[in-house]
Amino acid sequence: MSTIPANLRYNDSHEWVLDNGDGTATIGITDHAQEALGDVVFVELPDVGRTLAKGDEFGVVESVKAASDLYAPVAGDIVEVNEALEDAPETVNETPYEDGWIMKVRLADASDIDALLDADAYQALVDAEG
Secondary structure, eight states: OOOOOTTOEEOTTSEEEEEOSSSEEEEEEOHHHHHHHOSEEEEEOOOTTOEEOTTOEEEEEEESSOEEEEEOSSOEEEEEEOTHHHHOTTHHHHOTTTTTOOEEEEESOTHHHHTSBOHHHHHHHHHHHO
């Protein structure tokens, strides 16, 4: 059973968002997504400074069995990426909500977060996917 923290917001392509409370948000992939992918062997990180529109593809997570595109759940400017994933991509499997984060963005519009799924709605989406 996947872990779905109540303090995060989610999109239907299985990225999570943490509102850092300072105009930035941390983004990664959900526990459900990393379980579906299997052992992560590579994470393509986006470039710091890039401006993303909501829904833009920003990277790829590759596992031994699949590759999955990553989509921006919110709009904003990338201010930091998790460079530790270059040497230890398996961190996404081990702690997807902690050390396995992928990027931080300065939000273009903080209300983007409110439009995302809460934990209950995300759980319903995961259940519906079966």
